[in-house]
Amino acid sequence: MNLKQLSQLLGLSQTTVSRALNGYPEVNAETRQRVLDAVRETGYRPNRAAQRLATGRAGSIGLVMPTADGIESDVHFGEFLAGLGDEAAKHDFHFVINPSHPDEEVATCRRLVASGNVDALFLAYMREKDPRIAMMKTLKTPFVVHGRSIGVPTDYPFLDIDNTGAFYDAARLLAQLGHRHFALLNGPDYLAFSIRRKKGTVRALAEQGLVLREDCVQHSQMTDEHGFRAMERFLQLDTPPTAVLCSSTVLALGAVRAINQAGLKLGVDISLIAHDDVLPMLKPENFMVPLTTTRSSLRAAGQRIARRLIAGILQIETLPQQELWKTDLIVRASTGPAPAGK
Template sequence: MNLKQLSELLGLSQTTVSRALNGYPEVNEATRERVLRAVKETGYRPNKAAQRLATGKAGSIGLVMPTAPGHQSDVHFGEFLTGLGEEAVRHDFHFVIMPADPDDEVAALRRLAISGNVDALFVAYMRGHDPRLAMLKSLSMPFVVHGRSFGTEPDYPYLDIDNEAAFNDATRLLLQLGHTRFALMNGPAHLDFAIRRRNGVVAALSERGLELAEDCTTHSVMSDEEGLIAMERFLQLPERPTAILCSSTVLALGAIRAVNQAGLKLGEDISLIAHDDVLPLLKPENFSVPLTTTRSSLRAAGVRIAQRLIGTVKQAGPFPEHELWKTELIVRASTGPAPQD
C-alpha cells in the first residue's frame, strides 16, 4: 500500500492525504478523519526512504559500533545504547548502526553521515586530539559527542562526566586514609577519559608531593582479564601499592580476583576505588566486599544525549552545547585506612 493507492481509494489527491497525515492545517477536519480511518484500516505506513528523500529527514540517529573479529563486545556500549533507545522510543526515532573496525572509525562515520540515512550523529570513544571532530564540524549535520577530546578546543557539542574531578576526589579520599602508594588501572591510553582520570590522580597526589609511578599505571581494554593481569603486576612490585584507582568496575572484577588469589583482604591490605557506570550486571554493592566508587549512570547519559540529538533534529531546542556531569563518590567497604607496615 502506498500513498497513490491510498489516495485513489479515498478519491483524494496525494497532496491532500499527505497533508492530512502530517497535520497541516489547510485540510478539512472531516477529510482528515476519513484519511486517518483509512490508514488504520489498511495499515498504510509511509515509505521512510521516500520520505527521507523528499524531506531530508527520517527520524534516525546514526552511530558507529566498533567491531572486529577479535574485538571483545563492550557492556558499556550496550548499556549506553539502552539509554539512547529509552528516549528514542518516545519519539519514534530509530538508530542506524554502522559496524566498523576500530581503526576505521573516522571513515565509517563519514560514510554514515553522507550515506544520507541519518539525521544526526552520536559519537563516543573519544580520543585525545580526535580526528573525527574536524570531519564532523565540516559536515553540517547535528551531532553530540559523549566525552570530550583532550587537546582540542571544546567548540563542539558534548556531554561528559567530570573525570578529572572524579578521580581527583577519589584520590583525595585515599590520601586522607593515609595511603601513600597509589596505582591506577586505566582504560586505553589514547582515550580521552583515561587521560583526564590520570590527570585527576596526578594532581591530587602532587598536592601532597607524591607521584604516580610509571610501573603503577596500566592502560588496557576494560575487561576483567586485563584487570587481573594488572593487579597481579601491582602486587609483585617491591613496594606494592595499597591504594588502587580503577577506571571501571569491569577491571575491578578481575583486580579483586587477583587480590583474593594473593590471599589479601580488600579494604584492609588493599583499598580500591572504581568508577561505576551503573552497569546492571556489576553492582558495586554486590561485590563480596562492596566497592567504593565514583558513580555516573551511562544509561542516563544515553537518555540525555538522545534528548539533545532528537530535540535538535526536531528543532525543539535550544540545548546547552556543553554538559559536564559531576560524579558521586560513594564510600563502601573496599576502602580503609592504609595498613601499617
C-alpha cells in the same frame, strides 16, 4: 492500524497527526504527546518511505562502531546504547550502526552522512586531537560527542563527565586515609577519558607529595581478565600498592579476585575505588566487600544524547550544547586506613 484509524481514535485530523509525528513546530506539545502516547499504545507505525518524502528526514541516528581484530566487546558501550534506545524509541527513531576499523573512522563517518540515511550522528571513544570533530564541523549534519577530545578547541556539542575531577576526588580520599603507594587500572591510554583520569590521580597525589609509579599503572581494555592480571602483577612488586583506582567496576571485579586469591582483605590490607557506570549486572554494593565508587550512569548519558539529537532534528525543545556532569563519590567498605607501617 493506519493513519486514518489513528486520527479517528484521537479525534484529530490526519494532517495534525502526521505533523505531530513529523515534529512540525505548529503542533503544540500537549497534542504531540497525545499522539505519541497513542502510537505506543496501539503499535501504529508510519510508512517510513512516505514520511521521509514528506519531511526530508530519515528518522535515524547514526553511529560508527570501531571493530577490528584485538578489539574486545565492550559492555560499557552496550549500556550506553541501551540509553540511546530508551529515548529514540519514544520518538520512533532508528539507529544506523556502521562498523569501521578504528583507522578508517573519519572516512566511515563521512560516508554515513553522505548516504542520507541518518539525520544526526553521535561520536564516541574520543581520542587526543580526534580528527572526527574537525571533519563533522565541516558538514551540515548535527552531531553530539560523548566525551571530549584533548588538544583541540572545545567548540563543539558534547556531553562528558568530569573524569579528572572524579579521580582527583578518589585519589585524594585514599591519600587522606594515609595511603602512600597507589596503583591505577585504567582504560586504553589513547582514549581521552583515560588520559583525564590519570591526570586527576597524579594531581591529587602531587598535592600530598606523592607520585604514581609507572610500574603501578595499567592501560588496557576494561575487562575482568585485564583487571585480574594487572592486580596480580602489582601485588608481586617489591613495594605493592595499598590503594587502587579502577576505571570500571569490570576491571575492579578482576582486581578483587586477585586480591582475594592473594589472601588479602579488601578495605583492610588494601583499599580500592572504582568508577561505577551503573551497569545493571555489576552493582558495586553487591560485591562481597561493597565498593567505594565514583558514580555516573552511562545509560542516562545515552538517553540525554539521544534527547539532544532528536530535539535538534525535530526542533521541539532547546537544550544545552555542552554538558559536563559531575560524578558522585560514594564511600563503602572497600576503602579504609592504610595498613600500619605501609
